[in-house]
Amino acid sequence: MHGLAFDIAHFLAGGMVVASFLLLYQDRLSALINIFALHSLVLVLAVGWQAYIQDAHHLYVTAGIALIFKAVIIPTALHRIVRQLGIHRTLEVVGGVGRDMLAGTALVALAILVMLPVTAGADALAREDLAFALAVVLLGLLLMVTRQNAVSLVVGFMSLENGLVLAAAGARGMPLAVEISIAFSVLIALIVIGVFLFRIRERFDSVDMQAMDTFREGRRK
Amino acid sequence: MPAGVRFATMSLPLLLGLPMLLLAVGVYAIAAAQRPEGGRQVYGIALFACVVLLALALGHLLAGRAPTTLTLPLGLPWLGAHFRLDALAAFFLIVVNLGGAVASLFALGYGQHERAPERVLPFFPAFLAGMNLVLLADDAFTFLFAWEFMSLSSWALVMAHHQEPANARAGYLYLVMACFGTLALLLAFGLLAGPDGGYGFAAIRAGTTSPGFAALVLVLTLLGAGSKAGLVPLHVWLPLAHPAAPSHVSALMSGVMTKVAVYGFIRIVFDLLGEPALWWWGGLVLALGGITAVLGVLYALMQHDLKRLLAYHTVENIGIIFIGLGLALAFQANQMYASAALALTAALFHVLNHSLFKSLLFLGTGAVLTATGERDMERLGGLIHPMPWTALAFLIGSAAISALPPLNGFVSEWLTFQAILISPELPQWLLKFLVPAVGALLALSAALAATCFVKAFGITFLGRPRSPAAAGAVETDRYSLSALFVLAALCLLAGILPGLVVDGLAPVVSLLNGGARLMAQHDRPWLTLVPVVDVKSTYNGLLVLLFMTLSGFTAAFLIHRLASNAARRGPAWDCGFPDANPAFQYTAGSFAQPIRRVFGSIVFQARERVMMPPPGDLRPARFEVKLRDPVWERGYAPVAHAVVALSSRFNYLQYLTIRRYLSLVFGALVVLLLGMVLWR
Numbered sequence: 001m002h003g004l005a006f007d008i009a010h011f012l013a014g015g016m017v018v019a020s021f022l023l024l025y026q027d028r029l030s031a032l033i034n035i036f037a038l039h040s041l042v043l044v045l046a047v048g049w050q051a052y053i054q055d056a057h058h059l060y061v062t063a064g065i066a067l068i069f070k071a072v073i074i075p076t077a078l079h080r081i082v083r084q085l086g087i088h089r090t091l092e093v094v095g096g097v098g099r100d101m102l103a104g105t106a107l108v109a110l111a112i113l114v115m116l117p118v119t120a121g122a123d124a125l126a127r128e129d130l131a132f133a134l135a136v137v138l139l140g141l142l143l144m145v146t147r148q149n150a151v152s153l154v155v156g157f158m159s160l161e162n163g164l165v166l167a168a169a170g171a172r173g174m175p176l177a178v179e180i181s182i183a184f185s186v187l188i189a190l191i192v193i194g195v196f197l198f199r200i201r202e203r204f205d206s207v208d209m210q211a212m213d214t215f216r217e218g219r220r221k
Numbered sequence: 222m223p224a225g226v227r228f229a230t231m232s233l234p235l236l237l238g239l240p241m242l243l244l245a246v247g248v249y250a251i252a253a254a255q256r257p258e259g260g261r262q263v264y265g266i267a268l269f270a271c272v273v274l275l276a277l278a279l280g281h282l283l284a285g286r287a288p289t290t291l292t293l294p295l296g297l298p299w300l301g302a303h304f305r306l307d308a309l310a311a312f313f314l315i316v317v318n319l320g321g322a323v324a325s326l327f328a329l330g331y332g333q334h335e336r337a338p339e340r341v342l343p344f345f346p347a348f349l350a351g352m353n354l355v356l357l358a359d360d361a362f363t364f365l366f367a368w369e370f371m372s373l374s375s376w377a378l379v380m381a382h383h384q385e386p387a388n389a390r391a392g393y394l395y396l397v398m399a400c401f402g403t404l405a406l407l408l409a410f411g412l413l414a415g416p417d418g419g420y421g422f423a424a425i426r427a428g429t430t431s432p433g434f435a436a437l438v439l440v441l442t443l444l445g446a447g448s449k450a451g452l453v454p455l456h457v458w459l460p461l462a463h464p465a466a467p468s469h470v471s472a473l474m475s476g477v478m479t480k481v482a483v484y485g486f487i488r489i490v491f492d493l494l495g496e497p498a499l500w501w502w503g504g505l506v507l508a509l510g511g512i513t514a515v516l517g518v519l520y521a522l523m524q525h526d527l528k529r530l531l532a533y534h535t536v537e538n539i540g541i542i543f544i545g546l547g548l549a550l551a552f553q554a555n556q557m558y559a560s561a562a563l564a565l566t567a568a569l570f571h572v573l574n575h576s577l578f579k580s581l582l583f584l585g586t587g588a589v590l591t592a593t594g595e596r597d598m599e600r601l602g603g604l605i606h607p608m609p610w611t612a613l614a615f616l617i618g619s620a621a622i623s624a625l626p627p628l629n630g631f632v633s634e635w636l637t638f639q640a641i642l643i644s645p646e647l648p649q650w651l652l653k654f655l656v657p658a659v660g661a662l663l664a665l666s667a668a669l670a671a672t673c674f675v676k677a678f679g680i681t682f683l684g685r686p687r688s689p690a691a692a693g694a695v696e697t698d699r700y701s702l703s704a705l706f707v708l709a710a711l712c713l714l715a716g717i718l719p720g721l722v723v724d725g726l727a728p729v730v731s732l733l734n735g736g737a738r739l740m741a742q743h744d745r746p747w748l749t750l751v752p753v754v755d756v757k758s759t760y761n762g763l764l765v766l767l768f769m770t771l772s773g774f775t776a777a778f779l780i781h782r783l784a785s786n787a788a789r790r791g792p793a794w795d796c797g798f799p800d801a802n803p804a805f806q807y808t809a810g811s812f813a814q815p816i817r818r819v820f821g822s823i824v825f826q827a828r829e830r831v832m833m834p835p836p837g838d839l840r841p842a843r844f845e846v847k848l849r850d851p852v853w854e855r856g857y858a859p860v861a862h863a864v865v866a867l868s869s870r871f872n873y874l875q876y877l878t879i880r881r882y883l884s885l886v887f888g889a890l891v892v893l894l895l896g897m898v899l900w901r
Contacts (some may be wrong), residue, residue: 068235107891110895111894112895114898115896117898129764141883141886141887145880145883145887153883
């Protein structure tokens with residue numbers, strides 16, 4: 001397992017973490033979506049490589065699904081949504097890139113600290129993979145927490161889901177049916193979220209979460 | 222393969238098939254409920270299924286067959302669904318299906334009067350199936366699943382007439398208590414299964430539990446099974462929920478479902494936990510049983526609603542059963558297995574008896590309810606004239622529950638007393654003092670129960686009708702009457718032939734008691750019941766019956782023969798009220814007044830107030846009685862207030878922003894992960 005195969009798997013999984021950091025850094029929506037496409041593409045490569053070295057053919061299907069849905073359809077759809085909403089030029093105010101980056105680094109450290117002792121019995125590749133996957137999940141959550149815009153929330157959610165697929169690919173043995181159903185559920189989630197985004201825009205003239213919060217505050221009083 | 226063995230291996234799949242049949246009938250009933258003959262079909266099939274189950278269980282118990290097991294690939298994937306039929310399960314299957322069969326028979330007639338059959342028919346067979354599956358389950362998952370199924374289907378039956386606000390409250394309280402009980406049982410099974418997760422009962426039996434955990438399991442089981450059975454202070458839902466259901470369901474819930482709860486307690490504490498480690502377990506159960514018995518009957522005396530009165534009596538009888546079980550635990554802890562066998566036999570006998578007479582009384586109340594539409598005793602009266610047969614059956618049930626010989630209630634309470642009388646042989650001083658005290662409580666509750674049923678029968682069936690509804694009553698239908706008399710006959714049979722029942726219980730007792738059992742009774746001369754040895758005390762139901770019959774006939778003969786039989790005509794004595802109005806009769810409230818003054822002023826802080834209008838005021842004088850429920854006010858109201866206060870404190874969590882919610886989730890995840898890192 002060691003040698004080149006391990007190194008490449010390690011490199012690709014690490015690449016996903018780097019892509020997650022790139023997502024955290026973006027303050028423009030179209031750039032964010034592009035980076036998400038890159039994130040998904042790295043996932044496709046990582047899963048494909050796992051399929052090759054594990055000789056697990058069903059993982060190719062997973063990779064294919066990820067390629068079609070996450071790297072192509074979802075980013076395209078999000079681009080369309082953003083353009084139709086007319087917010088592709090807006091700059092999103094991010095609380096402070098430095099702060100997010102520091103928090104992200106801490107989360108990666110946390111993921112490694114959690115995963116490595118827990119999986120002491122497993123082989124090295126699975127351990128690294130799981131640690132990286134947890135890091136990607138945590139970074140996705142961080143993205144969701146720190147952003148104001150609803151589209152950013154969607155991207156954060158999707159990148160989180162990428163982390164889950166990475167974990168599944170590394171863990172060996174998640175049945176294909178589960179993966180396919182997850183993929184479809186994500187697609188359906190996108191459709192639902194898309195519909196909601198337009199509904200929200202209709203009502204509030206904005207997809208900024210702040211507007212909704214002030215509306216709720218107003219209703220509460 | 223010999224026929225017996227083939228039957229033994231076949232009986233469990235057949236036993237399991239019948240609950241499935243009941244479930245299928247429940248599904249069919251959804252469609253059939255709208256049709257007029259649908260009720261007959263559903264109850265008819267339920268009757269058939271219960272009778273077959275009863276016969277199979279009876280065959281298993283009487284033939285003394287070895288336990289049979291069966292595993293189905295259902296439920297948890299690594300566990301499967303385990304089922305097992307042993308003597309204990311067979312005995313309780315008899316109790317459940319006897320009650321189920323009679324309730325179905327009764328419902329063949331009674332069900333015709335149901336206002337909302339579509340709310341009763343689907344759940345009735347499902348409820349029966351749930352109870353049967355609890356008894357057959359042989360792993361924790363199947364047990365809890367069936368237990369919850371039983372709870373929820375009976376909840377649906379409680380809510381059958383949900384338009385009445387009191388019923389909705391009863392249903393809510395029942396649901397809360399049922400959830401609480403199942404939670405306690407879930408935790409108990411978790412402790413029993415241990416860290417390896419051996420949830421099969423076979424694995425639990427094979428394993429050992431440390432004394433601390435075992436005590437915790439006992440407490441949790443008391444909470445879980447006790448809340449379903451109605452142990453004080455967990456009884457509060459029972460007198461509300463049992464009467465809310467249709468009467469044949471009330472009979473099942475009160476007469477049978479509480480027994481399933483007793484089964485759960487026996488299965489966990491006597492079977493799964495293995496040898497009891499400490500004597501105080503018995504003391505705890507005993508004390509709870511004694512308090513439950515007395516409080517139950519005191520509550521019952523204060524009630525004028527016939528069904529609620531019966532439900533409170535269930536609480537009392539559960540107390541008596543738990544007194545027997547507590548004694549058995551105490552004896553077992555001291556290796557006095559012969560005495561433990563006596564206490565266990567008494568408890569199990571009372572389980573059977575209570576299921577018989579409580580079902581009989583609830584069904585009798587159902588007949589009264591159909592005839593008059595009234596449950597309030599203050600509006601009944603004189604029903605013995607239009608409904609003589611119902612009155613006779615109800616009288617037999619009342620005598621049985623009041624523990625009058627030669628009926629069955631006497632035998633089991635007498636056996637319990639015999640077990641109490643052996644208790645000075647116990648070495649622990651606390652038990653030496655506790656057991657006689659509990660014996661006094663038991664004697665008190667037996668006497669009060671008799672008072673209570675003099676009231677229940679006298680006010681309902683004797684005197685003159687207190688309302689037009691009671692005056693216009695007619696005798697109930699034949700199905701209902703046959704159900705009543707099946708139960709009445711069984712009460713009498715179990716009372717005059719107790720030795721046969723005790724022998725039937727012997728395999729169950731020896732299973733739970735390390736092989737020790739009472740001596741065989743069937744070869745005693747004249748079927749005398751000899752619990753310990755001949756020189757101590759014996760009871761012969763046949764002889765008592767013979768004596769009572771003979772003395773009764775002799776007295777009647779002498780009176781007819783010697784007294785003057787010349788007809789005299791004169792004015793009837795009218796108690797000083799020449800204008801005899803039915804409202805002048807003795808009422809349930811006035812009957813209970815002495816007891817209320819003696820006990821109620823302390824336990825319930827009963828306060829009586831007479832409001833005399835001033836002269837010239839035309840209002841009638843009023844007499845008011847205020848009772849306070851100590852258990853509710855001290856135990857439940859503070860908890861309810863705390864929950865409301867806490868939830869209004871955290872109400873602001875309902876109004877957070879989406880980002881806040883996400884941050885909460887994220888923060889919780891990070892904190893948990895950090896905890897994991899630091900804790901390891």
